[in-house]
Amino acid sequence: MSTSIISFSIQKSLESKINQVDWENLPFGKVFSDHLFLMEYSDGQWQEGAIIPFAPIPMHPAMSAIHYGQSIFEGLKAYKNKAGEITIFRPDMNAKRFKESAERMCMPPVSEEIFVEAIRKLVELDANWVTDKEGYSLYIRPYMFATDEYVGIKASDTYKFMIITSPVGAYYSEPVRIKIEEHYTRAATGGVGRAKAAGNYGASLYPAKQCQIQGFHQLLWTDAKEHKYIEESGTMNIMFQIGGKLITPSEDSDTILRGITKRSLIDLVLTWGIEVEERKVTVEEIVLAARNGTLEDAFGVGTAATIAQVAVIGYRDELLEMPAIETRTLSNKIKAHMDALKMGEIEDTFGWNFKV
């Protein structure tokens, strides 16, 4: 990937906020590093990008993104490994997905080269915000939104592409309790479920709140038509282990986010000789397996969530308890492997760690 010809203007912040950070009590996504990246689209093209001090941005009251939701985002992480090098996990994959989301939402694509180089430069400048504290990383949030000052409905002619970064620990601090949702719907065929569109998350908040009142962390979404097939969770893809096989909902439908963590883990476990089934997964088979004790493992996978082992699956009035965490050979092995890979303790045979 050639990055040398891309240049951005850089305005450094006069004073770093890093000394104000309480690293022992770091809430997810509330603390931001010193700089942000900003690039504007107008006159039919992307203008020169800039890295500037992190600060609020002005907003027109008619800005179209907040009225009609042309808004997409990505999430990825930078790590500091044992050798002190900073690496970013598979930014090219996020660049590709961002382009796909943009296309679905009728927004202009950002080239993969610019996407990756903007992240690389921003992380390089805020390198001291990438901690080597175990279990921590710098969460990177690229996003794009429509900025036309117009309340008519049409695709905007102007956009902002921005990147902010935030030092984070675990999104879930304990094994997750998830509930199978049979009434509300996250995404329907022909909709925008595959895109990482902001509205998908807004629409999920009310159903998620209902399950949180019942003591769950998140929902396990099912298909919109019959609520018969498992799709994904609100913040992560889902994987199950039955009879030694790894089973996960196929992403052939356009209702499931094509997770980068999921794709990476599938490639990884295939090298361990584990059989993987990407297919339609019925609620019934998972519930039956949990009831009769053949559901060996279940875990959510995602950038923020990392590998979030499932403690309990809620199904109607039933609480399906999962095997004890220490017996989860597969998810424990994947977790350990991915941590070691990101920390540079094992060879990066797939070439997933992008050096800053």
Ligand code: PLP
């Ligand atoms: N599904 C949803 C709805 C998500 O928000 C995420 C997080 O990005 C994922 C799946 C996992 O995707 P990835 O592994 O690319 O982070």
Ligand code: COI
């Ligand atoms: C991510 O994992 O990057 C996401 O976008 C999910 C969100 C819960 C932070």
